[in-house]
Amino acid sequence: MQQTRRRIRRPLALAVAGALALATLATASATLPGPAPASAGPAPAAPGDAQLGPCRIATALGVQMSEGLPTAPGYVRSTGRVRALNLMIDFPDAEGEGTAMSRFREFFPKTSDWFRVSSYGRLTYQPETPLSEWLRMPMPFASYGIERGSPYEPGYRKLVEDIVKAADPEVDFSAYDLVNVLVTPNAGPSALDTVLSVTFSGNEDAPYADGVPLSNTSFVYSRQDDGSGSYDETGYRVLPHENGHVFGLPDLYTVDGGGTVGHWDIMSEDWGANNDLLGWHKWKLGWLDNDQVRCASTTGASEYVLTPLAVAGGPKLAFVPLSERSGYAVEVRTREGNDEAVCEPGVLVYRVESDVDTGHGPISVSDSDRESGGCTRRPNVHAELSDAPFRPGESFTDRANGIRISVVKEEGDGSFRVRVTRS
Numbered sequence: 337m338q339q340t341r342r343r344i345r346r347p348l349a350l351a352v353a354g355a356l357a358l359a360t361l362a363t364a365s366a367t368l369p370g371p372a373p374a375s376a377g378p379a380p381a382a383p384g385d386a387q388l389g390p391c392r393i394a395t396a397l398g399v400q401m402s403e404g405l406p407t408a409p410g411y412v413r414s415t416g417r418v419r420a421l422n423l424m425i426d427f428p429d430a431e432g433e434g435t436a437m438s439r440f441r442e443f444f445p446k447t448s449d450w451f452r453v454s455s456y457g458r459l460t461y462q463p464e465t466p467l468s469e470w471l472r473m474p475m476p477f478a479s480y481g482i483e484r485g486s487p488y489e490p491g492y493r494k495l496v497e498d499i500v501k502a503a504d505p506e507v508d509f510s511a512y513d514l515v516n517v518l519v520t521p522n523a524g525p526s527a528l529d530t531v532l533s534v535t536f537s538g539n540e541d542a543p544y545a546d547g548v549p550l551s552n553t554s555f556v557y558s559r560q561d562d563g564s565g566s567y568d569e570t571g572y573r574v575l576p577h578e579n580g581h582v583f584g585l586p587d588l589y590t591v592d593g594g595g596t597v598g599h600w601d602i603m604s605e606d607w608g609a610n611n612d613l614l615g616w617h618k619w620k621l622g623w624l625d626n627d628q629v630r631c632a633s634t635t636g637a638s639e640y641v642l643t644p645l646a647v648a649g650g651p652k653l654a655f656v657p658l659s660e661r662s663g664y665a666v667e668v669r670t671r672e673g674n675d676e677a678v679c680e681p682g683v684l685v686y687r688v689e690s691d692v693d694t695g696h697g698p699i700s701v702s703d704s705d706r707e708s709g710g711c712t713r714r715p716n717v718h719a720e721l722s723d724a725p726f727r728p729g730e731s732f733t734d735r736a737n738g739i740r741i742s743v744v745k746e747e748g749d750g751s752f753r754v755r756v757t758r759s
């Protein structure tokens with residue numbers, strides 16, 4: 337199998353406002369295609385969901401991480417109980433600060449809680465720490481040659497081999513679905529300067545331990561601390577972002593930063609206030625049932641009532657297919673659940689393209705109010721798209737494709753009625 341080892345280099349977009357450095361950074365990712373025993377994503381179409389067929393835009397070939405359905409094999413199953421092995425590592429030239437378990441507690445139980453809330457309880461994320469002390473690497477940090485954008489070869493392969501060598505006597509790697517390597521924060525640069533955190537997912541060519549490859553491994557460095565005093569609440573969010581890659585989700589930020597999706601998905605912005613995943617991702621991960629998705633594939637007008645994405649149950653997502661590789665998704669976003677920074681609740685409309693790769697803008701949110709400056713000034717929340725949702729009386733129009741998506745009204749229970757017209 338051809339192993340592409342292209343890497344996504346994330347732009348360094350530092351903005352300084354007054355004394356506060358605002359880091360509008362997400363994390364890097366890399367993925368390697370390959371076969372695997374389990375795959376993520378919703379159940380295959382049952383006879384009853386034939387009408388969803390046109391809305392299951394397909395995974396495109398030649399794309400590292402596609403938004404299509406189903407998620408390619410090789411990633412970690414995204415429903416049920418998932419066991420995460422956490423290894424806290426340090427180096428001779430960067431000895432662990434504080435205890436290894438205090439490093440672990442920067443991310444847990446918050447990360448497990450985040451997944452429970454976002455998945456409506458469908459993903460039980462079980463973090464384990466069979467080694468409660470720092471795992472000392474044999475070489476100094478610098479000698480692994482790890483920088484932002486480093487490929488797997490040779491530095492990461494060497495690091496993973498050394499991790500396996502040090503941990504294997506006490507760790508049964510075959511018992512876990514994914515591995516988190518929580519690096520002592522004093523190894524490497526500050527996350528304000530360069531975010532090194534990275535995930536190698538679907539990598540069947542990774543070193544083996546206990547008969548299994550370490551094919552889905554997230555590395556977290558430094559601390560995503562923007563100096564606003566919110567690190568204890570929000571700094572863990574790099575880990576659900578990185579783990580999003582082991583479940584097959586692509587990066588939604590681009591070389592221009594978070595301007596295509598804003599704060600509407602943790603794969604776009606993982607600094608700052610908490611945020612959720614887009615409904616499309618929840619369907620892709622199997623957290624929405626097929627009967628919670630409406631497919632607007634026929635000409636004429638159709639109306640749908642959608643309930644807030646953050647609340648369990650009810651119809652969540654309408655999809656308007658444009659081709660076998662693209663379409664518009666429609667959902668209701670409100671300030672609840674993991675969505676902490678929503679300042680204008682309403683109907684979010686975004687385009688999904690399964691043949692656009694990770695980091696190149698596979699999803700773009702339509703802004704109902706362009707160049708408004710947005711409705712938030714929270715640090716590390718993309719402001720312009722914060723008021724992107726459409727409100728009653730407003731419409732999104734794609735004239736070239738003869739599509740109009742209108743918000744008819746807000747119902748008393750917080751749900752919204754939308755009308756899709758296709759000519």
Ligand SMILES: [Zn+2]
Nearest residue numbers: 363364365587
């Ligand atoms: Zn990423």
